[in-house]
Amino acid sequence: MDENKIFLSESEMPQAWYNINPDLPVPLKPPIHPGTGEPLGPEALAPLFPMALIEQEMSMDRWIDIPDEIMDVLKIWRPSPLQRALRLEEALGTPARIYFKNEAVSPPGSHKPNTAVAQAYYNKQEGVERITTETGAGQWGSALSFACQIFDISCEVYMVRVSYEQKPYRRLLMQTWGAECYPSPSDRTEAGRAILAEDPDTPGSLGIAISEAVELAAKDEGTKYSLGSVLNHVLLHQTITGLEMKKQFEIAGDYPDVIVGCVGGGSNFAGFAFPYVKDKIDGKRDIDIIGVEPTACPTLTRGLYRYDFGDNAEMTPLLKMLTLGHKFVPAPIHAGGLRYHGAAPQLSLLVNEGVIEARALPQKEVFEGALLFARTEGHLPAPETAHAVQVAIVEALKCKETGEEKCIVIGYSGHGHFDLAAYENYLSGNLIDYELPQEEIDAAAEYLPNWE
């Protein structure tokens, strides 16, 4: 390869999103109503989402055109570079080629605006005046704030308390883009007040924050809710990354043997891996597709494949997914964006079918990888992203042993500019790894609803 970085021109950007629904190896179980057990119709979601997104959620069309108005905003930072990590390779002494698809170049610094912009656009089209949402590390909240600012919609963000406190700069970022941001659980919702009454010192969780945001949207007609991961419309908006990457690998004359990304709700991972999942299912290519999660929240590696609520307060429809149970509250690790009890149904299905491999990492090891990356490639990965970086390092070191010249690509989902307190924690030796005993997982599973 002659170039370190492969850029596409804007005119080469994919013009449609990829919807994996029609290509899944077994049919997806539909979302169901928790009361009736019946599959959910579009009307049931209408209080929360604009109809265009509900249609995408349920669509069986393989390709969904990206409206020009969305493309115009994506072009603020897209297409994102596919970059070769030559210095990391050299430091490892590996014969492997390591690439990273760099989504950190967006204004909010992550892959999240790929869907935030699309969602804000469709909401605006349908006259929505305010959008509520939750955020973990603040990547999603800041992305939605940015998108709402662009399309002139009010934005209210419920941020998991532990991240709100660890990452004041993300809150300031949201405010700079004109949004309101509250620590969750808050006293602004019934769901929040109930949790606070039980445990005033709770670190919060994505599940709780979702309950708060959903409650507000359900109560008010001009307000809709926006989700930064898990749902199919979110996943498919993210596929622009994987579709760009395919074109970039064609230009590079290369093709990935190992694809590795971090998994919270699964949208980052789905976005850049699903276009390759299709090649794998079709038998075109033998690819290792690896989702990485924290051992403190091991949804894919230790969860059950069951119907469960998306949120703590049992307000959402039931989704068939890998889950630790909606009452599970993960330890306050620095990768706040990976602290979710469930995972996207499509991703869960593919892990369950063995198409996608899952691995869990403790955070000290993750930061070891992050620091090596920062000190060789310069760029500082977000703690979430560092999960993928570390597995790429592990795989590259395997290649060093076997002599295999594999092509490994990292879903570089975001930068760590607002996570330097976490780096300081690691550098000063104060980072804690959390053991998660099986009893705790079993206890959380008790709260799973009884639907198969």
Added chain:
Amino acid sequence: MDENKIFLSESEMPQAWYNINPDLPVPLKPPIHPGTGEPLGPEALAPLFPMALIEQEMSMDRWIDIPDEIMDVLKIWRPSPLQRALRLEEALGTPARIYFKNEAVSPPGSHKPNTAVAQAYYNKQEGVERITTETGAGQWGSALSFACQIFDISCEVYMVRVSYEQKPYRRLLMQTWGAECYPSPSDRTEAGRAILAEDPDTPGSLGIAISEAVELAAKDEGTKYSLGSVLNHVLLHQTITGLEMKKQFEIAGDYPDVIVGCVGGGSNFAGFAFPYVKDKIDGKRDIDIIGVEPTACPTLTRGLYRYDFGDNAEMTPLLKMLTLGHKFVPAPIHAGGLRYHGAAPQLSLLVNEGVIEARALPQKEVFEGALLFARTEGHLPAPETAHAVQVAIVEALKCKETGEEKCIVIGYSGHGHFDLAAYENYLSGNLIDYELPQEEIDAAAEYLPNWE
């Protein structure tokens, strides 16, 4: 233009830096020894800088080849995009075309690594084991930390106290890249201890921090000093930005009528403007080339064109430049990188000759521009960069009145990810503008040395 952003491929990157020395409209006065008044020979600088940089400092060659080893590191993030600010244009309702050359894409988030990488390389070549430096807002310190990490050199950074306290994340960034960072004035040097004895609560200044870093380098053989601005070798390393931009404007089929950048020591501004200064001097083009500084540190607009020390403690050679006097301590504005009493001799000469125009802005107005940019273009400018953004806005609004379709380009020197406390200050209405009475400027001028 079909594309929002114009990328060059790595193979299109400039292969040589541009040295403006042979093209200046009047000869540059040499640096002189403060004791003798004699022009300085290369030997006099040898305790501080490696010989290769001293040669560049004094070179009259118009073009200086960029070594491959430096190019390889620059390619981690270069070439940087030239981007059209369509949304900002739309918000202003201006017929002007506004572009920005985005240097925020580097790992440290600014233009500074363009020279940090080159300096670290030449130091390494000559066997230097440790580099000391000063930093204002932390842009330079983090860039040098990054570069020293890449070339495996120890790095010690003296950070202006007010910035050290306002921007803990920049310090953490330096530490992540393996550097040591101290608030200046510190008790680690004689210069620092003398200042602290006089005024224990001083906010510090770049001049003081330079004294500390220079003192350490002068005392120890394996240690050299590195300067992030002002000197000619720094300016010429930065010209890669302006040279890239020229190629990018050719691709865009456009040419700037107005070039605007912020000025601290002048290297950012020189880097992207000097290649155009040549076109202006040659009479090829009529361009408005505007350097912007804070009213709290109005070196170019209210300084004297005199020989002065580069540092507070009178340890450096004397440079003929626009200066407020080396004892001037600017108010603690958020644009820490612009708090320098002097300006690069080449830039000073060009302002003095009327080739380059200078303007000063108060910080509230600067943040007004920053916020408008962030809310339209998404990207958050650093407070320093926002000075250029605001003047571009002013010029674009003039075009709205006159109907002129000018091409305006902003030197987008860095992002504000580590400056969110400053944004919060502005958003909450707590930002202060500092008036600078003429008596204070006159008083500082008293300390100017008596060399013409």
